[in-house]
Amino acid sequence: xxxxxxxxxxxxxxxxxxxxxxxxxxxxxxxxxxxxxxxxxxxxxxxxxxxxxxxxxxxxxxxxxxxxxxxxxxxxxxxxxxxxxxxxxxxxxxxxxxxxxxxxxxxxxxxxxxxxxxxxxxxxxxxxxxxxxxxxxxxxxxxxxxxxxxxxxxxxxxxxxxxxxxxxxxxxxxxxxxxxxxxxxxxxxxxxxxxxxxxxxxxxxxxxxxxxxxxxxxxxxxxxxxxxxxxxxxxxxxxxxxxxxxxxxxxxxxxxxxxxxxxxxxxxxxxxxxxxxxxxxxxxxxxxxxxxxxxxxxxxxxxxxxxxxxxxxxxxxxxxxxxxxxxxxxxxxxxxxxxxxxxxxxxxxxxxxxxxxxxxxxxxxxxxxxxxxxxxxxxxxxxxxxxxxxxxxxxxxxxxxxxxxxxxxxxxxxxxxxxxxxxxxxxxxxxxxxxxxxxxxxxxxxxxxxxxxxxxxxxxxxxxxxxxxxxxxxxxxxxxxxxxxxxxxxxxxxxxxxxxxxxxxxxxxxxxxxxxxxxxxxxxxxxxxxxxxxxxxxxxxxxxxxxxxxxxxxxxxxxxxxxxxxxxxxxxxxxxxxxxxxxxxxxxxxxxxxxxxxxxxx
Amino acid sequence: xxxxxxxxxxxxxxxxxxxxxxxxxxxxxxxxxxxxxxxxxxxxxxxxxxxxxxxxxxxxxxxxxxxxxxxxxxxxxxxxxxxxxxxxxxxxxxxxxxxxxxxxxxxxxxxxxxxxxxxxxxxxxxxxxxxxxxxxxxxxxxxxxxxxxxxxxxxxxxxxxxxxxxxxxxxxxxxxxxxxxxxxxxxxxxxxxxxxxxxxxxxxxxxxxxxxxxxxxxxxxxxxxxxxxxxxxxxxxxxxxxxxxxxxxxxxxxxxxxxxxxxxxxxxxxxxxxxxxxxxxxxxxxxxxxxxxxxxxx
Numbered sequence: 001x002x003x004x005x006x007x008x009x010x011x012x013x014x015x016x017x018x019x020x021x022x023x024x025x026x027x028x029x030x031x032x033x034x035x036x037x038x039x040x041x042x043x044x045x046x047x048x049x050x051x052x053x054x055x056x057x058x059x060x061x062x063x064x065x066x067x068x069x070x071x072x073x074x075x076x077x078x079x080x081x082x083x084x085x086x087x088x089x090x091x092x093x094x095x096x097x098x099x100x101x102x103x104x105x106x107x108x109x110x111x112x113x114x115x116x117x118x119x120x121x122x123x124x125x126x127x128x129x130x131x132x133x134x135x136x137x138x139x140x141x142x143x144x145x146x147x148x149x150x151x152x153x154x155x156x157x158x159x160x161x162x163x164x165x166x167x168x169x170x171x172x173x174x175x176x177x178x179x180x181x182x183x184x185x186x187x188x189x190x191x192x193x194x195x196x197x198x199x200x201x202x203x204x205x206x207x208x209x210x211x212x213x214x215x216x217x218x219x220x221x222x223x224x225x226x227x228x229x230x231x232x233x234x235x236x237x238x239x240x241x242x243x244x245x246x247x248x249x250x251x252x253x254x255x256x257x258x259x260x261x262x263x264x265x266x267x268x269x270x271x272x273x274x275x276x277x278x279x280x281x282x283x284x285x286x287x288x289x290x291x292x293x294x295x296x297x298x299x300x301x302x303x304x305x306x307x308x309x310x311x312x313x314x315x316x317x318x319x320x321x322x323x324x325x326x327x328x329x330x331x332x333x334x335x336x337x338x339x340x341x342x343x344x345x346x347x348x349x350x351x352x353x354x355x356x357x358x359x360x361x362x363x364x365x366x367x368x369x370x371x372x373x374x375x376x377x378x379x380x381x382x383x384x385x386x387x388x389x390x391x392x393x394x395x396x397x398x399x400x401x402x403x404x405x406x407x408x409x410x411x412x413x414x415x416x417x418x419x420x421x422x423x424x425x426x427x428x429x430x431x432x433x434x435x436x437x438x439x440x441x442x443x444x445x446x447x448x449x450x451x452x453x454x455x456x457x458x459x460x461x462x463x464x465x466x467x468x469x470x471x472x473x474x475x476x477x478x479x480x481x482x483x484x485x486x487x488x489x490x491x492x493x494x495x496x497x498x499x500x501x502x503x504x505x506x507x508x509x510x511x512x513x514x515x516x517x518x519x520x521x522x523x524x525x526x527x528x529x530x531x532x533x534x535x536x537x538x539x540x541x542x543x544x545x546x547x548x549x550x551x552x553x554x555x556x557x558x559x560x561x562x563x564x565x566x567x568x569x570x571x572x573x574x575x576x577x578x579x580x581x582x583x584x585x586x587x588x589x590x591x592x593x594x595x596x597x598x599x600x601x602x
Numbered sequence: 603x604x605x606x607x608x609x610x611x612x613x614x615x616x617x618x619x620x621x622x623x624x625x626x627x628x629x630x631x632x633x634x635x636x637x638x639x640x641x642x643x644x645x646x647x648x649x650x651x652x653x654x655x656x657x658x659x660x661x662x663x664x665x666x667x668x669x670x671x672x673x674x675x676x677x678x679x680x681x682x683x684x685x686x687x688x689x690x691x692x693x694x695x696x697x698x699x700x701x702x703x704x705x706x707x708x709x710x711x712x713x714x715x716x717x718x719x720x721x722x723x724x725x726x727x728x729x730x731x732x733x734x735x736x737x738x739x740x741x742x743x744x745x746x747x748x749x750x751x752x753x754x755x756x757x758x759x760x761x762x763x764x765x766x767x768x769x770x771x772x773x774x775x776x777x778x779x780x781x782x783x784x785x786x787x788x789x790x791x792x793x794x795x796x797x798x799x800x801x802x803x804x805x806x807x808x809x810x811x812x813x814x815x816x817x818x819x820x821x822x823x824x825x826x827x828x829x830x831x832x833x834x835x836x837x838x839x840x841x842x843x844x845x846x847x848x849x850x851x852x853x854x855x856x857x858x859x860x861x862x863x864x865x866x867x868x869x870x871x872x873x874x875x876x877x878x879x880x881x882x883x884x885x886x887x888x889x890x891x892x893x894x895x896x897x898x899x900x
Contacts, residue, residue, distance in 0.1 A: 068703050068706065114885070115881050115884060119884050119888045120888075122628065122634055123844070123884055123888065123890075125703075125706070126837060126840045126884070127880070130837065130881050131877075131881065134873075134874050134877045137871075137874045138874065254710060257706070257707075258707060258710075261704070261706075261707050290722065291718075293714055293717070294714075294715055294719070296711075296714060297710075297712065297718060298711065299711065300707050300710055300714065301692055301693055301708050302692075303707070303711075305697075305704075308704065
C-alpha cells in the first residue's frame with residue numbers, strides 16, 4: 001500500500017529529543033492505567049496493547065515492505081505455545097520464557113518467509129494463509145504436545161515481589177513494551193531500513209539496482225513482524241495462564257491485517273490508530289451482540305473507500321503540514337569519494353565473450369566491452385540489437401549464459417545486482433522506475449543505501465544527497481513526491497538516484513527518451529560533467545545528435561554482435577554501421593536514425 | 603481406494619467451480635472475492651429454503667423432489683449472482699485497478715455483513731439437505747458410491763466444460779478474455795469494461811452459490827461451512843494458475859484428490875496436507891502449475 005504522506009520528522013534532531021513525546025504519552029498512559037480499578041477496563045487496555053504490538057510488526061511487513069500476510073495467527077501461536085510449553089513442560093522461568101517467545105516466533109517467521117519470497121499478491125496471501133491454517137490444524141490435532149482444544153493450563157506468569165502479576169501490572173508492562181517498540185521502529189523506519197522497505201515495495205528491480213538486497217530485507221521484515229506477533233501471543237498466554245487452539249484462527253490473522261490497513265499502512269502511527277479504534281469498536285459493539293458483526297462488517301466494507309490511507313493517513317492529511325520545504329542544506333560541490341581511475345594495466349570494466357539467448361533469439365553473441373574511467377561511452381544500434389540486454393547483464397538484472405565481467409580487476413560475473421551496485425555500478429532505466437510515492441530526497445537517499453552503511457550516518461547522507469540534487473539542478477524539488485514531478489524532471493531524479501551511490505560506472509538506458517530538444521541539450525551537458533567527475537559512463541541512446549556530441553567512444557551493436565567501435569568521427573563513416581542502420585541498398589536517407597527497425601535488403 | 607478417488611473428484615469438482623469463479627474475477631479485475639465462502643454457505647441455505655418452501659407448498663414425493671432440488675440450485679445461483687452486483691459496486695469498483703489490496707478488506711467486510719444477515723435469518727445450526735436421488739449406495743463391483751457424488755460430478759463437469767466453450771466461442775467470452783489480457787486496449791475497442799467486470803462478479807458469485815447447493819447434501823450445511831471450501835477453491839485456483847481457467851479446474855481436482863486420499867490414512871491431517879501441498883507447489887512454481895510466467899521488461 002502506498003502512502004502519500006511521508007511522515008518523516010526532521011532527521012537532524014537528536015534521537016533523545018525525538019523520543020520525548022512518545023515517552024511522555026507512555027508515562028501518561030501508565031499513570032492513567034494505575035488509576036483504573038475496573039478489571040474489565042484493565043483487560044481492554046491490555047488487549048489494546050497486545051494488538052498494538054502485533055500490528056506494529058505487521059505494519060513493517062505489510063505497510064512498509066508491502067507483503068500482505070494472512071498467517072499472523074500462526075506466529076501469534078508460536079509465541080504463545082513457546083511460553084506455554086517452556087513454563088509447563090520444562091519449568092523454565094517465566095521471564096526467560098517470555099524472552100524466548102519472540103525469538104522462537106522469529107525463527108518460524110523465517111520459515112514462512114522462505115516460500116513467500118518468490119510469490120506476490122494473491123499467491124503471497126495464500127502461502128501465508130496456508131501457513132496459518134497448517135499451524136491452526138497442528139495445534140488443534142496434535143493434542144499430545146499442544147493440548148488441542150483442551151489447551152495448556154498452568155502457564156507460569158511473570159511475578160512482582162513474589163506475587164503473580166496482577167492485571168494492572170500486565171497493563172503497565174504492555175505500555176512499556178509498546179512505547180519501546182514504537183521508539184525502536186520509529187528509529188529504524190525513519191531511516192535507511194524504512195526507506196529500503198518502501199523502495200522494494202514500490203519497485204523491486206529498482207531497489208535491487210540501488211544496492212538493496214531485496215531478499216534480505218524481505219526476510220528481515222518477516223522476522224520483525226513474527227517476533228512482535230509472537231511477543232503478543234506470549235503475553236496473552238501468560239496473562240491468561242492458559243492457552244488453547246481456539247485462539248489460533250484465520251479470523252485472528254485477518255484481524256491483525258485489518259489493524260494495519262484500517263489504522264494506516266506504511267504510517268508509523270497507523271498501528272496505534274488501528275489498535276485503538278478496533279479495540280474500542282469491539283467493546284462498544286459488545287453491547288448489541290445482534291448487530292455487532294453487521295456493523296463491524298460494514299465498517300470494513302466502507303472504511304478504506306472513505307479513508308484510502310487509513311485513519312492515521314487521513315488525520316495526517318487533515319492536519320496542517322509542517323513547513324513543507326525544510327530547505328535542504330547544500331554543502332560543498334559534489335565530489336565522488338571512490339577512487340575513480342582505471343586500475344593499473346586495464347580498463348575499469350572489461351566484459352568478455354558475453355553471450356545470452358532468450359529461447360532461440362540471440363541478443364548477445366560473444367560481446368566484449370572495455371569501459372574507461374573519466375570517459376563517456378555510447379552504445380548504439382538498431383532496435384532489437386541487444387543494447388538493453390547488455391545493460392541488464394552488466395547490472396546483474398539478467399544473468400549471462402556465458403562469458404565474464406571484471407570490474408576494476410575483480411570478477412563480478414556471478415555477483416548479485418545489489419552487490420554490483422554496492423561496488424559502484426549504478427544505472428537508470430529505459431522506462432522510468434522511480435519510487436513515485438517517496439520524496440525526491442528519499443529517492444536519492446535510497447540510491448545511497450549501500451554507502452550509508454548499517455550504522456546510519458544519516459546526516460552525512462542527507463548532505464551528500466543535497467549535493468547530488470544541486471548538481472543535477474533539482475535542489476528546489478527535494479521535498480516533492482517524485483511521482484508528482486513532470487516527466488523531464490523525473491528522468492533527472494533517476495539520474496540523481498544513480499549518482500548518490502558514488503558510482504564508478506554509470507549506465508544510462510536511453511536517458512534522452514521523451515525529452516524535448518532543450519532538455520536533451522541540458523542532459524548532454526550534465527552527462528559530460530558526470531564524466532569529468534571521474535565516472536565511466538555508458539549510455540544507450542537513439543538520439544544521434546546527443547551521442548555524437550558528447551561521446552568519447554562509441555560501440556555499435558547489431559543483432560547481438562559488436563560491429564564497430566571508435567570515436568564518433570570513425571563511426572559516422574563506418575560502412576558496416578551505415579549498413580546496419582540503413583540497409584545495404586540505397587534507402588531513403590534518414591539522418592535522424594531514430595532507431596526504427598529498417599527494412600533490410602538482404 | 604477407488605471410492606476415495608471418486609469422493610475426491612467429487613469434492614474437487616466443486617473446488618474447481620469455485621476456483622473458476624476466482625479466475626473470472628481475477629483476470630478481469632485483478633481482484634478476488636475474499637467473501638466467496640459466505641456466498642457458498644448462503645447459497646446452500648437459499649437452496650435449503652427453496653426446497654423447504656416448495657415441499658411445503660406442493661407436498662413431497664421422490665420424483666418431485668428431483669425438480670425441487672434442481673430449482674433450488676437455480677435459485678441459489680440466481681440469488682448469489684444478483685448479490686454479486688452489490689459486492690462489485692461496494693467492495694470492488696472503488697479499488698479495482700489501484701495499487702494495494704484494499705479489496706481484501708472490503709470483500710471480507712461484505713462477507714461479514716452477508717453472514718450476519720444470514721445468521722439472523724437462519725440461525726447457527728447445521729442442517730441436512732436431502733440428496734435428489736436418495737441416499738442409497740450404488741455398487742459397481744466392489745466399489746460403492748452415492749448418487750449425489752455422481753450428480754455433483756456430472757453437473758460440475760458440464761458447467762466447467764460449458765464455461766470453457768463459452769469463453770472461447772461466444773462474443774461475451776471473447777470480451778472477457780480481451781479485458782483479461784489488456785483492459786485499456788479492450789476499452790479502446792469499445793468494450794464496456796465495467797460491465798464485463800460486473801458480469802465476472804455475477805458469474806463468480808453464482809458459481810459459489812451453486813457450489814453451496816451441490817455440496818450441501820454431502821457435507822451438512824451450516825453458515826460456517828463455506829470458509830474452508832472457498833479456501834480450498836482459492837488454493838486450487840492459485841496452484842493451478844490463477845490466470846488459466848483450465849489450470850484452475852485441474853487444481854481443484856488435485857486438491858480434492860489429495861484431501862480424500864489423505865483422509866484414507868488420517869482424517870485430521872487432510873487440511874494440513876492440502877495446505878502444505880499449496881506451500882510446496884508455490885515454492886517451486888510461483889505462478890502455479892499452469893500459470894503463465896509474467897516476464898517483466900526492464
